[in-house]
Amino acid sequence: MQREESSRAQILRLVYKRVEYNGDKTLSAGLLGESVRVAFYTVTPDSLILQDPEYAEAYRLKDMRDLRIAGAPYTSYCRWHNGPLSMPDKPWERIYCNVPSDSYCKQHKRSLRHLYELCSTLHGPKGLEACKAVDRIERAEYAVYLTDWGGGKPKIGMTRLFRLYERIAEQAHITATLLAITDSAYKARSLETQISKSGLAQEQKRQSLRLRRSLGESALILKRWAEKIASTVGVEWDGTLFTVRPASIDPKSFRPVRDPSGLEIADINGYWAGYVFATTPEDAKIAFQVKPLQHKASIIIVGRTPG
Numbered sequence: 001m002q003r004e005e006s007s008r009a010q011i012l013r014l015v016y017k018r019v020e021y022n023g024d025k026t027l028s029a030g031l032l033g034e035s036v037r038v039a040f041y042t043v044t045p046d047s048l049i050l051q052d053p054e055y056a057e058a059y060r061l062k063d064m065r066d067l068r069i070a071g072a073p074y075t076s077y078c079r080w081h082n083g084p085l086s087m088p089d090k091p092w093e094r095i096y097c098n099v100p101s102d103s104y105c106k107q108h109k110r111s112l113r114h115l116y117e118l119c120s121t122l123h124g125p126k127g128l129e130a131c132k133a134v135d136r137i138e139r140a141e142y143a144v145y146l147t148d149w150g151g152g153k154p155k156i157g158m159t160r161l162f163r164l165y166e167r168i169a170e171q172a173h174i175t176a177t178l179l180a181i182t183d184s185a186y187k188a189r190s191l192e193t194q195i196s197k198s199g200l201a202q203e204q205k206r207q208s209l210r211l212r213r214s215l216g217e218s219a220l221i222l223k224r225w226a227e228k229i230a231s232t233v234g235v236e237w238d239g240t241l242f243t244v245r246p247a248s249i250d251p252k253s254f255r256p257v258r259d260p261s262g263l264e265i266a267d268i269n270g271y272w273a274g275y276v277f278a279t280t281p282e283d284a285k286i287a288f289q290v291k292p293l294q295h296k297a298s299i300i301i302v303g304r305t306p307g
Contacts (some may be wrong), residue, residue, distance in 0.1 A: 009070040009297035010306055011077050011098070013058055014049035014091050015290050017271055019165040019244060029216035036219040039240065042247035043169035045271040049091045052306055053077070053098055053297055059306070060092035064268040066302040069288075072261040074296035075100055080108035085116055086140035088162050112137050119185050120158060123193075123203075131186040142188035144180045146201060146229070147173035148222040150213040156201035158188040169244040172273035174211050174218035176242055177226050180235040191233065200229050209251050209273060209287065215243065246272035253285055254278075260288040264302075 022040040029036055048061040053075070078097035083089045099105040104114045115137070118130035141161035146154040149172055159167040161181060168176045182188050196203045213221070219241050230237035249270035254277045257263065263280065270277035275287045293299070 007300055008053070008306075009074075010299045010301065011051040011053055011096070011295065011297050012048065012290075012293050012299045013051055013081075013094075013096060013295065015271055015276060016046045016049050016060070016091055017166055017169060018044045018046045019169055020044070020247075027216035027219055029214070029220040034220060036216060036223060036241065038175060038215065038219050039242035041165055041169075041242060041244040043166075043244050043271055044247045045268055045276065047092070048268075048299065049094075050299060050301075050306065051077075051096050051098065056095050056098055058092055058094045058096050061301070061306075063304075065266060066304070067265040067268075068300040068302055069260045069263045069265065069293065070298050070300050072259070074293070074298050076102050076296050078103075078105040078108055079117075079295050080104055080111050080113050085112055085134075085138050086160070116185065119189055128186060128189060128193075131184075131189045134185040139183055140185070142182050142185055143178055144182070144188050144191050144195075145176060146179050146222060146226055147171060147176040148213070148218045148225070149173050149208075150211050150218070151202075153199075154201045154222060154225045156192050156195045156203055158185075158192045165242075165244055168242075169272060170274050172208055172211065174213055174215060174243065175222045176244070177222060177237070177240060179226060179230065179237055191235070194233055195229055198229075198232060200225070200232060209256060209275065244272075246270045246277065249277050251275070251277065251287065254287040255285060257286045257288045260286070260293070263288075 019041050022042055024037055024039050026035050026037050049058050050061050051058045078099045078101040080097040081094040083094045115130050115133050119134050143161045143164045144158050148154050195201050226237050265278045266281045268278045274289055277287050
């Protein structure tokens with residue numbers, strides 16, 4: 001659908017990413033030089049999934065040059081879309097609700113999409129009840145995973161199985177592993193909660209690009225945690241460790257920007273851990289978080305026709 005060229009801010013729905021397998025490596029770690037095998041993946045930003053506020057259809061922006069971050073405050077829009085919950089889709093073919101809302105509009109408050117978000121984020125009985133509701137409507141495969149981010153305990157999380165590597169790419173981590181697979185959102189969330197309450201892992205951590213542990217050391221530590229957790233909760237862990245790294249860039253060479261409002265973007269160079277890595281017209285390397293801009297009219301396409 002053609003739209004008139006405009007400086008009207010577009011709704012950023014998603015940074016669409018490609019995750020690719022790049023082989024395994026055997027690393028040596030620990031005082032005894034124990035061997036640990038790690039699978040390597042890379043993540044690359046493929047395109048931006050945008051939506052004109054006046055239309056319901058999303059579209060794909062492959063050419064991620066010459067953009068401007070709109071000035072805050074932003075108008076937020078309902079997060080509902082018609083994509084399936086249980087399998088991959090083409091997000092640029094989705095229909096998104098374009099009703100202004102801080103989360104979900106009144107019409108979509110009881111949608112499957114909202115129920116799953118409540119299931120995966122709320123703590124306590126309300127979250128588990130939402131998970132049961134999800135299971136009643138649609139069955140899917142879910143992954144319970146661990147990541148080592150350099151802290152005292154690993155992070156425990158859950159996601160839909162087909163999104164595992166993409167979900168790990170969205171988090172600051174050194175190594176990760178798939179702990180268990182289940183066909184129930186309720187069982188996955190219950191296992192995540194059980195492990196968190198046991199004190200063997202934590203559900204949340206602050207995102208940071210500073211990771212202070214070597215890959216080999218991290219793999220060995222996570223292996224030991226995974227073995228202990230699997231034994232404690234009674235699941236069979238297959239021993240596979242992996243990492244997802246940004247392709248072609250070094251995150252440490254980019255300066256994090258807390259508030260990107262009004263910034264000119266010459267090109268988007270990479271993605272990792274919830275950050276977009278970009279260069280400005282002055283060749284400055286900057287990094288900014290996607291989440292504060294997502295589902296908001298926050299992106300202006302400079303000198304081109306949106307859509």
